Amino acid sequence: MNLDGVPIWVFFFGTILLVMGFIEVGYRLGSLAHRQSKDEKETPISGVSGTVLGLTAFIMAFTFAIVAERYQVRKGLVREDADVIRLAYVRADFLPEPGRAESKRLLKVYLDKRLAFSQVGDIERDIGPLLAETDRIQRRLWRIAVTNAERDMNSDIAALYIEALNEMSRVNAARLAVGVRARVPMGIWIVLYSLTILGMISMGYHAGIAGSKRSRATWIVAISFGMVIALIASLDRPTGVIKVAQQPLIDVQQFIAADERAR
Numbered sequence: 001m002n003l004d005g006v007p008i009w010v011f012f013f014g015t016i017l018l019v020m021g022f023i024e025v026g027y028r029l030g031s032l033a034h035r036q037s038k039d040e041k042e043t044p045i046s047g048v049s050g051t052v053l054g055l056t057a058f059i060m061a062f063t064f065a066i067v068a069e070r071y072q073v074r075k076g077l078v079r080e081d082a083d084v085i086r087l088a089y090v091r092a093d094f095l096p097e098p099g100r101a102e103s104k105r106l107l108k109v110y111l112d113k114r115l116a117f118s119q120v121g122d123i124e125r126d127i128g129p130l131l132a133e134t135d136r137i138q139r140r141l142w143r144i145a146v147t148n149a150e151r152d153m154n155s156d157i158a159a160l161y162i163e164a165l166n167e168m169s170r171v172n173a174a175r176l177a178v179g180v181r182a183r184v185p186m187g188i189w190i191v192l193y194s195l196t197i198l199g200m201i202s203m204g205y206h207a208g209i210a211g212s213k214r215s216r217a218t219w220i221v222a223i224s225f226g227m228v229i230a231l232i233a234s235l236d237r238p239t240g241v242i243k244v245a246q247q248p249l250i251d252v253q254q255f256i257a258a259d260e261r262a263r
Contacts, residue, residue, distance in 0.1 A: 026201035030208020067235035082248035
């Protein structure tokens with residue numbers, strides 16, 4: 001289960017409302033306790049509030065580290081994908097006709113599908129057909145390579161081309177696992193939001209027990225939490241607001257176009 005169906009703006013504004021709402025809940029509880037008992041001091045409450053907010057900051061930093069590292073891995077996989085597609089395209093020249101022309105055409109289509117991955121709007125709806133098409137292309141490329149290798153089982157040239165196809169398959173599996181399937185576990189989201197709620201309640205309670213007025217500065221806290229959680233949610237998705245640059249694949253696309261013009 002993941003939260004891909006929830007828009008990023010919902011994370012941002014929803015977190016702001018949640019923070020402001022539970023600060024108000026804590027403030028009212030603290031004000032009530034202040035009116036009912038003058039013996040309860042704010043110092044112990046300050047320690048509790050600091051501890052909960054510290055735990056919230058820790059789990060938030062932990063979650064951000066997960067998605068930031070995964071974002072860097074996705075960037076590296078795009079570069080690897082571009083390298084192996086270009087290598088396979090160049091080595092396809094070693095194949096005899098008609099396998100050579102068909103392989104080059106299929107690799108061009110495969111590259112277009114890789115670029116289309118970064119443009120999908122709905123992961124659950126749009127990614128399936130793209131994955132099915134790339135799998136079909138990979139199978140056809142493999143059959144062409146095997147057919148030509150069978151003509152000369154000791155061919156080093158055939159082995160080089162097959163090696164390039166193997167690398168394409170490996171990178172595709174890695175991009176699928178890291179870029180499409182991997183998400184922040186639901187348990188971490190639950191803990192993150194639970195600690196945020198408890199931290200806001202304790203913060204509001206501390207203000208209420210001290211008998212102070214409501215501070216407008218709480219909007220700063222709410223917006224800050226909303227920004228960070230929305231950033232985490234965006235980095236967690238392959239098609240979030242912050243996308244991995246596809247320039248390496250675009251460069252290969254331009255290389256293939258130049259190669260076709262030169263022929």
